[in-house]
Amino acid sequence: MLVMDTSTCLVDQYSTSMVANYSAWPSEASAPIAFQVADLYKQEDIYTSFIRKKSFTVYINSELFDPKFELYRALDSVLSANDEKYGEAGKPLPFSNRLTSVQDQLSLSITQVAELFGVTRKSVYDWYDDKSMPRAATVNRAEILLDIIKESPQDIDLSRLKTVWNIPTSGRSFLAVLNDESLSVGELKSFALEKIVELSPRLGQATNRSIDMRQGTSHLIDVDRSTDV
Amino acid sequence: MTIRTGILTHSPLTHVIASVRFAPWARLPSKIAEIQDEMRDIAPLMNTIQIEQMGPTPLNPVKSDAWMLMSSDKSYCFQFANDQLLMFTTKYTRFNDFIGKYEKALSVLLNHMRFVDVLNMGVRYVDKITAKPDENISNYISKAWLPPQLSEHTSVGGTILGEYRKEDSRLRVSAQSMPGALPIPHDVLGLIMMTQQPHTEFKLLGTGLNELILDMDAVALFESPRRMEKSLVLAGLKSLHDLANDFFRHPDVLTDHAFRTWKGEA
Numbered sequence: 001m002l003v004m005d006t007s008t009c010l011v012d013q014y015s016t017s018m019v020a021n022y023s024a025w026p027s028e029a030s031a032p033i034a035f036q037v038a039d040l041y042k043q044e045d046i047y048t049s050f051i052r053k054k055s056f057t058v059y060i061n062s063e064l065f066d067p068k069f070e071l072y073r074a075l076d077s078v079l080s081a082n083d084e085k086y087g088e089a090g091k092p093l094p095f096s097n098r099l100t101s102v103q104d105q106l107s108l109s110i111t112q113v114a115e116l117f118g119v120t121r122k123s124v125y126d127w128y129d130d131k132s133m134p135r136a137a138t139v140n141r142a143e144i145l146l147d148i149i150k151e152s153p154q155d156i157d158l159s160r161l162k163t164v165w166n167i168p169t170s171g172r173s174f175l176a177v178l179n180d181e182s183l184s185v186g187e188l189k190s191f192a193l194e195k196i197v198e199l200s201p202r203l204g205q206a207t208n209r210s211i212d213m214r215q216g217t218s219h220l221i222d223v224d225r226s227t228d229v
Numbered sequence: 230m231t232i233r234t235g236i237l238t239h240s241p242l243t244h245v246i247a248s249v250r251f252a253p254w255a256r257l258p259s260k261i262a263e264i265q266d267e268m269r270d271i272a273p274l275m276n277t278i279q280i281e282q283m284g285p286t287p288l289n290p291v292k293s294d295a296w297m298l299m300s301s302d303k304s305y306c307f308q309f310a311n312d313q314l315l316m317f318t319t320k321y322t323r324f325n326d327f328i329g330k331y332e333k334a335l336s337v338l339l340n341h342m343r344f345v346d347v348l349n350m351g352v353r354y355v356d357k358i359t360a361k362p363d364e365n366i367s368n369y370i371s372k373a374w375l376p377p378q379l380s381e382h383t384s385v386g387g388t389i390l391g392e393y394r395k396e397d398s399r400l401r402v403s404a405q406s407m408p409g410a411l412p413i414p415h416d417v418l419g420l421i422m423m424t425q426q427p428h429t430e431f432k433l434l435g436t437g438l439n440e441l442i443l444d445m446d447a448v449a450l451f452e453s454p455r456r457m458e459k460s461l462v463l464a465g466l467k468s469l470h471d472l473a474n475d476f477f478r479h480p481d482v483l484t485d486h487a488f489r490t491w492k493g494e495a
Contacts, residue, residue, distance in 0.1 A: 059279040063427035186430060
């Protein structure tokens with residue numbers, strides 16, 4: 001079984017294509033230390049399907065340097081497998097696809113989708129028909145919602161979230177957190193997940209919640225990893 | 230014909246790095262407190278960096294130290310190591326301002342080091358070029374720097390590399406138009422990591438479909454160390470800047486539309 005932390009996994013997903021560049025092109029203008037830190041990730045990338053390898057340790061101000069690393073994908077940069085389910089290869093998935101996923105997984109009506117995103121029902125219909133695109137903040141919120149759904153405890157029944165999302169717990173409701181544009185992506189996810197946990201006694205137990213596999217980014221390396229696990 | 234010189238008010242520039250690597254000076258650790266004191270007016274923050282690399286046996290790791298001095302907003306950072314002085318910035322307007330800060334750091338170092346035997350030096354510019362929603366990235370850069378289109382395949386993206394020579398200097402260019410990839414070169418990311426606190430959470434938005442990362446790295450490599458006066462080092466960096474800048478402003482690389490947009494005329 002391969003043990004990997006999230007940060008490594010996320011780095012692994014993109015850096016394979018850069019390895020060739022790197023080895024062929026050591027820049028004299030960049031710092032040796034920067035290279036060493038970059039190596040920390042690169043080497044794990046190379047050997048990721050087989051072993052976990054760390055060749056050195058970095059300390060900053062005498063503390064172990066242990067960055068959490070996340071690479072967010074812009075909506076328009078989500079690549080998809082060459083499969084009808086995921087759309088044409090290389091094209092971004094339409095927003096309506098994400099919206100359907102949110103609606104299905106939270107068992108929402110159109111009115112409730114509108115309430116969730118703070119828009120009118122007409123706006124939601126227009127998004128579904130690809131007649132208009134929501135604001136970037138809304139797109140991001142949909143992305144975050146899908147992440148929250150995926151990362152929230154599997155034994156919580158999220159189909160009942162709509163019945164309690166306006167109820168304040170610890171001073172704020174789930175919707176208030178979700179629509180707080182002053183929060184960073186990480187804070188939003190973290191706070192919203194906390195709200196779900198706080199609300200869980202009212203939500204009840206889930207039965208076999210499916211996880212949305214919306215990002216068709218499978219590479220052979222991921223297949224190996226899944227097999228290992 | 231668009232005039233390509235002058236300041237670009239909407240410049241795509243994200244990072245600029247200047248570096249001089251030299252024959253090691255082992256006394257740096259004992260001098261860093263004084264150096265920090267002299268740099269404190271422009272770089273009051275400091276991170277001490279220690280790397281432990283696996284040695285011949287796990288009990289004998291090889292250690293190396295560096296110090297990152299930073300302006301209060303971390304827009305200018307200076308990395309002092311026993312064989313390198315590197316500076317990078319995320320706020321760049323003019324080369325003269327940029328090199329002025331590097332000169333300050335080099336002067337401080339040379340006050341203690343007395344002289345420097347240079348092994349190599351470099352100036353590197355990283356641009357993130359973003360097309361507007363109704364445009365394509367080919368409106369900004371020559372198609373020669375984009376992956377070729379094939380009739381029966383959908384191009385996802387790619388990286389085009391090039392290398393140019395001018396006298397003793399080289400210019401290495403990478404044009405990366407790969408959706409979802411790092412928005413900055415991974416070695417530059419390592420550098421930025423060194424300006425953070427030990428438990429920082431990094432969040433980067435991957436490159437978008439209509440974006441391109443243009444990385445221009447001008448370097449001068451010497452076969453053996455060259456003892457150089459400060460003025461000569463600075464002149465060398467200026468010459469590397471000119472090499473990268475000539476490429477960036479060259480009519481066969483970026484389009485007129487790109488410059489009109491960055492100048493706020495389009």
